[in-house]
Amino acid sequence: MLGSTFFLAVTCLLINSAGSQKIQSVACEGSEAQLKCGKGQVISVSRATYGRLDRNTCSSGKPANQISNIKCSRSSDKVAERCNGKQQCDFKADNSEFGDPCQGTYKYLEVEYTCEKKTEPERSSPQKSPTVACEGSVAQLQCGKDEFISVSTATYGRRDQKTCSAGRPEGQLQNIKCSSSSGKVAERCNGKQQCDFKADNSEFGDPCQGTYKYLEVEYTCEKKTEPECISQKDSALACEGRVAKLRCGKGEVISVSGATYGRRDQKTCSIRRPEGQLKNTQCSMSSDKVAKSCNGRRWCNFKASNSVFGDPCVGTYKYLEVEYTCEVPERRLQNATAVVCEGKGAKLLCGKGEGIYVSRATYGRRDQKTCSTGRPEGQLKNTQCSSSSDKVAKRCNGRRACKLRATNSVFGDPCVGTYKYLEVDYLCYATMTG
Structure with missing residues (x-):
């Protein structure tokens, strides 16, 4: 008599028609799938499903009604997103990660992957470990001499219960599906050698009220070297x-x-x-x-x-x-900064044959001195209320002259009761014709 299958997690080797090894890892619900490659190799996930496709897998000690539904499998790219490119990776088979495709059924996670030779990218850009800043603290991005920051991803919210959990009540850690991507870190930090960015709702909004969040930034440090040859x-x-x-x-x-x-x-x-x-x-x-x-x-x-x-x-x-x-521009780029106090207007202006390019625009308050004349102290205290906006770039880029007005009706109100200002960094570049 054939017995039930007894395992919590198992890894098998499969050989495909091309001769390469395809590895299969199975983890029963509540246990962890362990993906592992040898030295000089990295994981490449081809498929990951969570649910149940047969009655034998992960069936030991389970009643018949928990293994009868064999049409409840859900594909997911979460394993690939977290594990691809790593030498080793553990992933828990759990409803909190994948959702519950079939309530009452005992499920398992099945992952197919290969181990590929680790290759160096064409451009030298060593990946740094993700930088994490808990809500209210500051993420510090740092590169070496003659290097600059290049942000690949930045997310604010919560994706697991462990990160930034010390001393926090359980209720602030339960929601792990409240992560939102943001381009603000890239906008402010790309091209710099060092950059600090505060993990705060005033910067990113609040994707999940009542949850204690964190900012996670992945970036590389790229060499400030010129290419050997620039093609036309x-x-x-x-x-x-x-x-x-x-x-x-x-x-x-x-x-x-x-x-x-x-x-x-x-x-x-x-x-x-x-x-x-x-x-x-x-x-x-x-x-x-x-x-x-x-x-x-x-x-x-x-x-x-x-x-x-x-x-x-x-x-x-x-x-x-x-x-x-x-x-090659007809003449060197000219950098400028324009500051417009709340309720006032201003004009960005470049020379003849030039166009505006806005690199950054923020509305709010970052210090107590700018636009402070005649204002009560209470309207100047909050210096952590600056929000980035692409509205100025959309309106002004490519034009020779552009009028602006710093008002809440245009940019929203990032901090009610604070007297704000619009700060625009831009450059004038020679427009190309023909």
Whole structure:
């Protein structure tokens, strides 16, 4: 008589037709799947499902009614997101991680992955460990001499119960599905050697009231070295969810000639993607968003995402393709800063044959001196109420002159009762024609 299957977690080796080893790891509900590769190798998850597909797996000691439903499997990319690129990774098979696809059924997590040779990226950009700052504290991003910060992801909220949990009541740690991405850290820190950023609701909003949150930033330190050769025409490609990096040499600026988001062939960005996500090759849309954000800059990062471009073809795995040139301006870029007190207006103005490029715009208050004349002390105390805005860039980029007004009706009110001001960092660049 064949006995029940007795295991909490097991790892098997499978050999595919190409001869490479595909590893299968199974973890019963409540236990941990252990993914592990050898020295010089990293994990690459091809599939992860949570639920139940048969009556034998993880069945020991379980009543029949908890293993009878074998059509309750849910695919998830969470394991790939957390484990890909690591040598070793543990992942708990739990409803708090994956949700509950079938209540009353005893489930298991099944992961298929391969161990791939660790390869160095084309550009030297050593990945630093994620920087975490608990709510109310400051994240400190630091690179070495002749290096600059390049932020890849920044999230604010809570994704587990362990991080930033010391001394906190259980009720403030239970919600682990309240994480929101933000581009503010990248906007403020990219290109700098050192940067501090406060983990605070005034900066990021409050994605989950009553939960104690934290800021998690992943970034690399990139060398301030010039490429050996800058081609006259260049291109950048980013698969959906990744970042396209546009780079020019010293004394040159980006000029985007075209940017498309969607899919035009079945080969690009196809690795480990099911055939159904690659079939539609007639779903490409042009966009001027990359040009508006990147033109006139020496380097620029731009995320390939539906939240940025919209979704031209639901269910298709897309990519961003950018064509650009690196051009030498007629004269050097001129940097300037404009400050507009609340309720006042101002005008950004560049010279003839020049265009405005806004690198940063914040509305609120960061010190007690700016725009303080004639104001009571109570309106100047709060210096932690500054919010970034892309409205100035959208209105002014590419124009020679642009009028602004610093009001709550335009930018919202980040701190009621505080007298605020608008601060804009921008540059004037020589516009290119012909």
